[in-house]
Amino acid sequence: MHVMILGAAGMVGRKLTDRIASSPHILGGEITRLTLVDAFQPTVPAALQSITTAQTADLADATVAPKLIATRPDLIFHLAAIVSGEAEADFDKGYSVNLDGTRALFETIRHEGLKDRYVPRVLFASSIAVFGTPFPDIIPDDFFTTPLTSYGTQKAIAELLLADYSRRGIFDGLGIRLPTICVRPGAPNKAASGFFSNILREPLVGQPAILPVSDQVRHWFASPRSAVGFFVHAATIDTQKIGPRRNLTMPGLSALVADEIEALRRVAGDRAVALIRREPDPVIERIVAGWATQFDAQRALALGFKAETNFEEIIQAHIEDELEGKIA
Amino acid sequence: MHVMILGAAGMVGRKLTDRIASSPHILGGEITRLTLVDAFQPTVPAALQSITTAQTADLADATVAPKLIATRPDLIFHLAAIVSGEAEADFDKGYSVNLDGTRALFETIRHEGLKDRYVPRVLFASSIAVFGTPFPDIIPDDFFTTPLTSYGTQKAIAELLLADYSRRGIFDGLGIRLPTICVRPGAPNKAASGFFSNILREPLVGQPAILPVSDQVRHWFASPRSAVGFFVHAATIDTQKIGPRRNLTMPGLSALVADEIEALRRVAGDRAVALIRREPDPVIERIVAGWATQFDAQRALALGFKAETNFEEIIQAHIEDELEGKIA
Numbered sequence: 001m002h003v004m005i006l007g008a009a010g011m012v013g014r015k016l017t018d019r020i021a022s023s024p025h026i027l028g029g030e031i032t033r034l035t036l037v038d039a040f041q042p043t044v045p046a047a048l049q050s051i052t053t054a055q056t057a058d059l060a061d062a063t064v065a066p067k068l069i070a071t072r073p074d075l076i077f078h079l080a081a082i083v084s085g086e087a088e089a090d091f092d093k094g095y096s097v098n099l100d101g102t103r104a105l106f107e108t109i110r111h112e113g114l115k116d117r118y119v120p121r122v123l124f125a126s127s128i129a130v131f132g133t134p135f136p137d138i139i140p141d142d143f144f145t146t147p148l149t150s151y152g153t154q155k156a157i158a159e160l161l162l163a164d165y166s167r168r169g170i171f172d173g174l175g176i177r178l179p180t181i182c183v184r185p186g187a188p189n190k191a192a193s194g195f196f197s198n199i200l201r202e203p204l205v206g207q208p209a210i211l212p213v214s215d216q217v218r219h220w221f222a223s224p225r226s227a228v229g230f231f232v233h234a235a236t237i238d239t240q241k242i243g244p245r246r247n248l249t250m251p252g253l254s255a256l257v258a259d260e261i262e263a264l265r266r267v268a269g270d271r272a273v274a275l276i277r278r279e280p281d282p283v284i285e286r287i288v289a290g291w292a293t294q295f296d297a298q299r300a301l302a303l304g305f306k307a308e309t310n311f312e313e314i315i316q317a318h319i320e321d322e323l324e325g326k327i328a
Numbered sequence: 329m330h331v332m333i334l335g336a337a338g339m340v341g342r343k344l345t346d347r348i349a350s351s352p353h354i355l356g357g358e359i360t361r362l363t364l365v366d367a368f369q370p371t372v373p374a375a376l377q378s379i380t381t382a383q384t385a386d387l388a389d390a391t392v393a394p395k396l397i398a399t400r401p402d403l404i405f406h407l408a409a410i411v412s413g414e415a416e417a418d419f420d421k422g423y424s425v426n427l428d429g430t431r432a433l434f435e436t437i438r439h440e441g442l443k444d445r446y447v448p449r450v451l452f453a454s455s456i457a458v459f460g461t462p463f464p465d466i467i468p469d470d471f472f473t474t475p476l477t478s479y480g481t482q483k484a485i486a487e488l489l490l491a492d493y494s495r496r497g498i499f500d501g502l503g504i505r506l507p508t509i510c511v512r513p514g515a516p517n518k519a520a521s522g523f524f525s526n527i528l529r530e531p532l533v534g535q536p537a538i539l540p541v542s543d544q545v546r547h548w549f550a551s552p553r554s555a556v557g558f559f560v561h562a563a564t565i566d567t568q569k570i571g572p573r574r575n576l577t578m579p580g581l582s583a584l585v586a587d588e589i590e591a592l593r594r595v596a597g598d599r600a601v602a603l604i605r606r607e608p609d610p611v612i613e614r615i616v617a618g619w620a621t622q623f624d625a626q627r628a629l630a631l632g633f634k635a636e637t638n639f640e641e642i643i644q645a646h647i648e649d650e651l652e653g654k655i656a
Contacts, residue, residue: 091438091496110419132572144472146491146573153492157485163474164481168419244460245474 002033004068006059006105007079009038011184012125015228015321016077021045027075028236035073038080059101060093065108072118075235078105079125085191087151098154106161110170122162122173123234126247128220128292130156130177139295141249148290159247166239166246174234174242179222179252179307180291182260183318192287196221199257200264200315203272206328212281215258218293222252222307223317230305237303245299251307253314254294263311267319268327330361330399334387334433335407337366339512340453343556343649344405349373355403356564363401366408387429388421393436400446403563406433407453413519415479426482434489438498450490450501451562454575456548456620458484458505467623469577476618487575494567494574502562502570507550507580507635508619510588511646520615524549527585528592528643531600534656540609543586546621550580550635551645558633565631573627579635581642582622591639595647596655 003020007013017036024031024047036042036054044052057064059080080101081087087094102124112118129152130145145156159175166173184197188209195212196219202209222230230250242248265273297305308314319327331348335341345364352359352375364370364382372380385392387408408429409415415422430452440446457480458473473484487503494501512525516537523540524547530537550558558578570576593601625633636642647655 142472144470145488147488148495148572150492150496153488156488160473160475160481160484160488164478167476168478244476 001027001029001031001075002035002071002073003027003031003075003077004035004037004071004073005042005077005079006037006068007077007081007125008036008042008054009040010079011181011186011224012178012227012231013038013077013079014043015224016079016231017042017045019228019232021047024048026232033073035068035071037068058097059105060096062104065101065104069105069108069112072112072120074120076105076120076122077125077231078102078122081125082151084127084129084149084151087154088149091150094150094154098151099157102158103161106165106171110165113170119169120171121235121239122171123231124158124162124173124175125231126155126159126175126177127152128177128179128249128295130159131292133290135292137294139249139292141297141299163244163246167244172239173246174237174239175247176230176234177247177249178227178230179220179250181224181227182221182314183223183322185224185318185322192284195284196257196260199276200260201318203264203275204268204315204319204323204327206275208275208277210279211257211276212279212284213257213288214280214285215256215261217257217288218254219257219288220252220254220292220294221311221314222250223314225317225321226307233305241303248300248303248305249295249297251297251301251305252295253308253311255311259311263315267312267315272328329355329357329359329403330363330401331355331359331403331405332363332365332396332399332401333370333405333407334365334396335405335409335453336364336370336382337368338407339509339514339552340506340555340559341366341405341407342371343552344407344559345370345373347556347560349375352376354560361401363396363399365396386425387433388424390432393429393432397433397436397440400440400448402448404433404448404450405453405559406430406450409453410479412455412457412477412479415482416477419478422478422482426479427485430486431489434493434498438493441498447497448499449563449567450499451559452486452490452501452503453559454483454487454503454505455480456505456507456577456623458487459620461618463620465622467577467620469625469627491572491574495572500567501574502565502567503575504558504562505575505577506555506558507548507578509552509555510549510642511551511650513552513646513650520612521619523612524585524588527604528588529646531592531603532596532643532647532651532655534603536603536605538607539585539604540607540612541585541616542608542613543584543589545585545616546582547585547616548580548582548620548622549639549642550578551642553645553649554635561633569631576628576631576633577623577625579625579629579633580623581636581639583639587639591643595640595643600656
């Protein structure tokens with residue numbers, strides 16, 4: 001099996017690569033070739049060095065998809081994207097990568113299949129940004145996609161294309177709508193959602209963190225480990241059971257910031273919680289108020305997708321995967 | 329006001345042109361220029377001959393939109409499309425016109441606005457084909473768009489683009505999801521939905537018609553007169569009241585084929601009804617079973633959009649508009 005990861009240098013891409021390297025049969029067959037692609041140089045896993053090619057490429061460049069797809073990968077993880085803030089700030093860049101790049105990939109697969117039968121599985125990283133306020137308290141699987149960002153628009157369009165190409169048998173696609181990933185590893189960043197991770201990740205290593213919203217803010221979470229698990233599960237699932245509605249809201253944990261803090265207290269004690277400094281920021285409070293807080297992800301759950309059910313699990317996953325099991 | 333109609337030679341385009349010609353202030357201001365565009369030569373209305381330009385052009389040709397938009401129309405009716413059956417049969421043609429042509433139009437408006445402020449109103453003909461089975465009995469305004477045709481996919485993508493461009497203030501757009509238009513004027517055609525009109529239009533002029541499905545089939549209808557009315561109303565509506573969810577399912581009449589037949593009987597008598605020959609066609613029955621039968625178009629109704637409430641009104645509109653008030 002030839003596996004290709006587009007967006008392999010991103011957070012989910014790197015963790016997916018590591019998961020495959022440590023469990024080479026996890027995708028349901030022997031991997032004979034692994035191709036890692038990203039705008040930034042992807043890291044080749046030592047365990048799969050002999051079968052891995054890593055390259056930098058930009059999907060918005062029309063010559064890229066034909067070269068990649070000429071190698072006929074059997075399984076394609078399409079995680080490459082311009083992120084939300086940048087897609088909103090740079091209209092052309094967002095549409096160019098997130099829409100045109102995705103469509104170029106899909107069209108190239110179609111043209112490759114016209115030469116000689118070729119129906120790869122395509123797993124696409126979508127987002128709950130396809131939804132826009134106002135929301136019901138719990139968003140059902142059949143709620144409409146009325147995004148309020150260009151990023152969400154581009155993801156929703158890619159979902160529609162993925163479903164149509166899959167319906168026509170051009171490829172076997174599945175769109176995976178990720179919750180907000182928490183605890184995000186790495187340094188604190190300026191993303192409006194950053195604090196959800198910062199208030200756990202920093203205190204766990206003895207560092208202070210700022211909480212800019214009320215602890216009664218509710219949000220929708222899954223760990224990086226679960227995010228990788230969604231894609232691994234999607235790689236082996238029987239897509240006949242899914243039918244033509246190929247885009248699935250993933251399960252997640254609906255939790256208050258207060259739930260995060262109490263879980264941190266149970267795992268790391270009052271000393272860790274004391275490192276959280278409350279500094280209300282009306283701008284961030286307003287942005288966060290526009291985000292979905294809870295989904296009833298019935299279809300994905302019925303298909304066997306799994307996420308954490310409490311915040312201690314999310315924190316434990318971070319401690320095991322990022323801190324070698326040790327906290328400050 | 330400069331008004332442009334793309335798809336002016338189609339059924340709705342012609343009737344919209346006629347409506348404007350007979351009531352030149354119906355769009356809320358004096359029309360100083362009317363531009364009619366279609367793949368087929370549009371007819372210039374006599375009453376507006378001095379201010380009308382009619383031309384053939386293909387939106388899929390990248391040079392077309394820039395030439396059209398350089399004239400800076402204030403109000404654009406975008407009715408141009410490859411129809412459902414053809415978009416399904418010819419993948420490239422459907423995506424080229426319905427997606428790329430629409431996006432080229434939107435992008436050209438954006439670039440024109442970057443030169444000098446330009447925010448036209450754009451009224452887009454969408455379709456209930458954006459929805460796909462299985463449906464609830466009555467489809468609510470917040471039901472998701474999971475089309476089961478490439479045509480429906482292309483319309484749903486255009487809706488997403490329209491909402492994003494409107495949200496960003498690039499233009500002031502509104503997507504109008506039309507019900508099945510009945511009674512369609514003209515000769516019987518081979519469209520799977522043709523019989524809904526054929527069984528009324530033909531008997532009204534003393535001609536036989538074939539009914540290929542059970543008279544217990546339910547469907548969602550509006551007259552051509554209502555369809556034109558939707559676009560006229562959308563031209564003058566206060567879009568501030570609509571918010572960012574810019575695509576609206578239009579009101580319509582949910583009726584059985586039996587309701588059509590009884591209305592025909594009341595309007596034109598048993599002799600007309602006797603001209604309907606029942607010839608069940610399993611292929612058409614199966615296609616029709618996949619179509620939506622009823623919507624709860626609350627948002628559009630609240631915004632003042634109106635359709636017929638019984639089939640006699642639909643038949644009377646046809647008799648007045650197409651038969652000069654006379655039946656056989």
